[in-house]
Amino acid sequence: MATIPPPAEPATPAASAKPPSPLSFVDYRYFWLARFTAVMATMAMVVVIGVQLYDTARTDYGMSVHEASFQLGLLGLFQFVPLAVLTPVAGWAADRFERRSVAIFSNLVDLCIAATLGWFTWTDGLTLPLLFGLAALHGVARVFSGPAMSAIAPNIVPPTVLPRAIAMSSIAWQSASVIGPAAGGLIFAAHSASVYVFAVLLLAISAFTISRVRPVLPPPSEVRRHPLREMADGLQFTWRERFLLGTITLDLFAVILSGATALFPVFARDIFHTGPDAVGFMRAAVALGSVAVGVGLAIHPIERNVGVKMLWAVAAFGAGTVAFGLSTNLLLSLALLVVMGAADMFSVFVRSTLIQLNTPDHMRGRVSAVSGLAISASNELGEMRAGSMAAVMGPVGAVVVGGAAAIGVTALWAWLFPELRRARTFEPQFKQTD
Known part of the structure; x- marks a missing residue:
């Protein structure tokens, strides 16, 4: 298993009883900024694409509220x-290529998508097929970015700092999720095409800052096997470890059932009668709500009864x-929605920390991909x-109906996977082997 190289800055004081802040490491600062700017751009785009698709369906295609709502479902x-x-x-x-390069490439693909959407918005050439196609390409960029970025953090901070690093990474994600949608909606209302210029600039900053992180080489593999076999290893490892399987699938089914963000344009236009x-x-x-909880967890991370608290957060x-x-x-x-965000952040923090600390480094990319698929699939x-x-x-x-079903799934998972209820701390629930 690959070991984490000693950080270039600063050296951790040997006598310090409390681990240093993740932001005291220069590589982590670049990583944090890259994550923040990329998510802010992505969230602004997601909001605007949904609004544009719903408005295009209602206005240009003459669809009813129910028909246009179904188009939002197809977008997912x-x-x-x-x-x-x-x-x-x-x-x-x-797990096989330099992780920064994979993240940079995905950011540049997303940049091109934003530029294309901006052009067609400027020229009033948007159509439903075009929006669906670019949304699919956006999914391609995200699928490569997620595992690479998730696998970088454990390699640029010591293990003792990792829980706080994950909390602060979640703060980057959630704070960008506050600023991005609000900024995207306001910029779009003022000048529709400008929101994509905003996204292009942020994605360019993200690509540059992640390039400043020292190279994160893939962990060595003692036996080189066929790529398809190695891809399957991640799925098999997750399936074999019931603790990881329960943690990942809890989020998958709960969010599939309780997801409501796709219907925000419907609620805004036809229930709240706003813009x-x-x-x-x-x-x-x-x-x-997520940021508020994230800040609290970064300052005072939870240490006890983490599994039960995660289950209660999902039910909330x-x-x-x-x-x-x-x-x-x-x-x-x-x-x-603020309360929902707080509950979601709590469960995300516990789940992300458990997955990272219960996965060997040489499997982190593939297990992160499985976790990322579950998160994206749920969304x-x-x-x-x-x-x-x-x-x-x-x-x-x-x-x-979806929210009520999510409560039922949480109760069912607490029974099917008692390992989740028994997780007292973030310590690995099984013996990791290379």
Whole structure:
């Protein structure tokens, strides 16, 4: 198994009882900024693409609310297909190639997508097929970025700092998720094409800053095997380790059932009767709750009864989803979304830390790819589920039923995977072997 090279700056004091801040390592600072800017650009694009697709379906194609909602569900499907097909390849690439290069390449692909969307927005040439196609390409970029970025962090900080590093990485993701949607919605409302110029600049900054991190070489492999065999290893390892399987699939099924973000444009336009800026505020409200919890966890990470706390956080997210679906007041809905974001951040922190610390370094890229597929599948398939159900029972029914089902899944997983309830600390739940 590869060992973590000693950081160039600064040396950890031998006598220090408390691990240093991850930001005291220069490579981690570059990594944090790269993650922050890339996510801010991506979240701004996601909000605007959803708004543009819904408005195009309603205005240019004359679709009803139910028909246009179904198009939002299809958008999730178009983003999920490349993730499902390419995830094994992306995980293998993160374990076999220089991880910075993989992350930079994916950022540049996303930059080209943003530039293309900006051009067609400027020339008023957007169509549903074009939006679906570019959304699928956006999924391709994300599938390669996720495993590479996730596998970088454990190699640039010592193991004792990793829980705080993961919390601060989540802060980067969530704070960018606050700023990105709000900025994207406001910029789009002022000048539609400018939001993509904003995204291009941020993605260029992200590519540059990740290039400043020292090279993160793939861990050595004692036996070189066929790439397809190595890709399958990640799936087999996750399936074999019930603790990892339960942790990953809990998020997968809970978010598939309770995902409501795809219907934000529907709620904004046809329930709250507001403009696209409200979509950005709804996205930002979720992330605001996440940031608040993320900051708290970075300062005081939890150490005890982590498994039970993760299960309760997922159940709280489902309950918040039910309340959001029943609300008809925008301010109340925004408050509920803040609570949902806080619960989600708590479960994300516990899950991410458990997965990273329970995975050998030579498998991290592939296991991160499996985890990333579950997260992305839950988001995209959750959007498809929400859009399809909204076409049948309306947006309110789709959200309420989904949130209630997520609570049921949490209870079921607590019974099916007692390993989750028994996880007292972040210490590995099994003996890692090379």
